[in-house]
Amino acid sequence: xxxxxxxxxxxxxxxxxxxxxxxxxxxxxxxxxxxxxxxxxxxxxxxxxxxxxxxxxxxxxxxxxxxxxxxxxxxxxxxxxxxxxxxxxxxxxxxxxxxxxxxxxxxxxxxxxxxxxxxxxxxxxxxxxxxxxxxxxxxxxxxxxxxxxxxxxxxxxxxxxxxxxxxxxxxxxxxxxxxxxxxxxxxxxxxxxxxxxxxxxxxxxxxxxxxxxxxxxxxxxxxxxxxxxxxxxxxxxxxxxxxxxxxxxxxxxxxxxxxxxxxxxxxxxxxxxxxxxxxxxxxxxxxxxxxxxxxxxxxxxxxxxxxxxxxxxxxxxxxxxxxxxxxxxxxxxxxxxxxxxxxxxxxxxxxxxxxxx
Numbered sequence: 336x337x338x339x340x341x342x343x344x345x346x347x348x349x350x351x352x353x354x355x356x357x358x359x360x361x362x363x364x365x366x367x368x369x370x371x372x373x374x375x376x377x378x379x380x381x382x383x384x385x386x387x388x389x390x391x392x393x394x395x396x397x398x399x400x401x402x403x404x405x406x407x408x409x410x411x412x413x414x415x416x417x418x419x420x421x422x423x424x425x426x427x428x429x430x431x432x433x434x435x436x437x438x439x440x441x442x443x444x445x446x447x448x449x450x451x452x453x454x455x456x457x458x459x460x461x462x463x464x465x466x467x468x469x470x471x472x473x474x475x476x477x478x479x480x481x482x483x484x485x486x487x488x489x490x491x492x493x494x495x496x497x498x499x500x501x502x503x504x505x506x507x508x509x510x511x512x513x514x515x516x517x518x519x520x521x522x523x524x525x526x527x528x529x530x531x532x533x534x535x536x537x538x539x540x541x542x543x544x545x546x547x548x549x550x551x552x553x554x555x556x557x558x559x560x561x562x563x564x565x566x567x568x569x570x571x572x573x574x575x576x577x578x579x580x581x582x583x584x585x586x587x588x589x590x591x592x593x594x595x596x597x598x599x600x601x602x603x604x605x606x607x608x609x610x611x612x613x614x615x616x617x618x619x620x621x622x623x624x625x626x627x628x629x630x631x632x633x634x635x636x637x638x639x640x641x642x643x644x645x646x647x648x649x650x651x652x653x654x655x656x657x658x659x660x661x662x663x664x665x666x667x668x669x670x671x672x673x674x675x676x677x678x679x680x681x682x683x684x685x686x687x688x689x690x691x692x
Contacts (some may be wrong), residue, residue: 349370349372349373349642349662350366350370352658352661353658355661356657356658358634358652358653358654358658359638362634362635362638363635364602364603364606364638364639365606368606368607368610369642372610372639372642373642373662376642378617379644380644380662380664382646383646383664383666383667384645384647384648384664384665384666384667385622385646385647385667385669386651386655386656386666386667387625387647387650387668388649388669406452406453406454406455407456407457407458407489408448409431409433409457409460410432410434410441410459411429411435411460412436412441412459412460412461412470413429413436413461413462413470414434414436414462415429415430416429418462418463418465419462419467421529422526422529422592422593422597423527423588423589423591423592423597424592425592425593427591428591438474438477441477442477442480445457445488449488455488455489456488456489457490458490458491458493459474459478459490461493463495465530466496468496475504475505476508478490478508479508482508482509489511490509490511491510494514494544495515496515497540497543497544498543499543499546502546502547505544506547506549511549512549512550513549513550514552514553514583515544515553516553516554516555517537517541517553517574518534518556518559519555519565519566519569519570519571519573520534520566521534522565523559523565527560527561534566534569537570538573538576538577541574541577542577545577545579551579551580552579552583553579553583554584555570555571555582555583556585556626557584557585557586557587558586558587558599558600561596561597562587562589562598562599562600563600564600564608568608571611571615572615580619581619581620581622581646582616582622583624584609584612584624585623585625585626586600586626587600588626588627589628599632602632602639603639605639606635606638606643609640609643610643613643620647621646622645622646622647622649623636623637623640623645623648623649633652634653637652637655641655
């Protein structure tokens with residue numbers, strides 16, 4: 336994707352620009368990898384980067400602010416219940432979501448939020464059964480009615496595993512964006528997900544979703560196998576075989592797991608995989624999703640995402656806007672899930688944009 340120009344010359348190297356930004360100075364980044372990213376940055380610099388600040392959790396940085404928690408909420412159709420209880424999550428990711436355990440409850444809540452709080456859309460999610468399937472069918476009439484009454488409403492869904500019939504039902508209801516975790520190692524499926532399904536079932540689900548008119552946005556969890564990379568590159572090849580709208584990369588978060596079970600993936604290894612994904616999918620959106628370790632790890636990974644030319648970052652770290660500006664990438668902010676195409680241009684690479692998306 337690059338233009339082949341070497342780092343350095345008359346321009347200040349990216350390594351030196353990072354050192355001048357307080358939020359990134361002193362991070363144990365790989366200078367060699369940064370030089371490689373800079374040397375291949377021709378196409379990256381032409382890509383605006385979207386900083387997504389979805390409203391399902393509170394957020395503020397030194398550069399950006401979040402929006403109303405009701406602008407783009409997440410709903411779980413199973414509340415906090417999940418039949419898989421995967422080692423990396425244990426159902427904890429469902430807890431911040433709004434419970435929507437009945438269709439009528441979802442309908443009433445969404446209509447109220449549209450009327451009172453400028454709701455733009457929502458994410459429909461839930462815990463899986465033992466086959467990694469989520470019981471969405473009874474919610475589709477509600478989705479269909481909401482889309483009929485509010486055509487501009489944007490609705491995303493975590494599909495889990497499904498088939499052609501299930502994918503067509505989502506499409507018919509009016510779902511805009513379908514998300515699926517793609518796992519490339521059967522060992523990880525068995526040991527981490529506690530699931531007896533082959534890798535082929537994940538690719539078959541992706542194929543079924545891509546046969547619809549929905550925007551399909553698969554996710555790859557980096558470090559899913561207890562903190563080490565195992566099936567990620569196989570998952571990337573699966574994604575590359577299908578006409579997906581976007582790829583979302585996230586990093587496993589060990590604080591959801593039992594203490595000592597997961598290691599934290601090494602940030603430089605994560606950064607190199609981000610670049611691998613960018614190069615493997617040069618003409619499709621590649622995004623860094625909201626799930627990733629916090630603190631210095633997040634700052635390092637976000638820096639790599641910006642320099643590697645990723646198209647978006649959810650809940651960016653402090654300094655992300657300044658770094659994008661330092662290397663010449665234009666910025667957008669949106670108050671929705673990064674998989675949804677919404678956005679408001681930032682008038683400059685610093686400052687706080689208005690909350691309204």
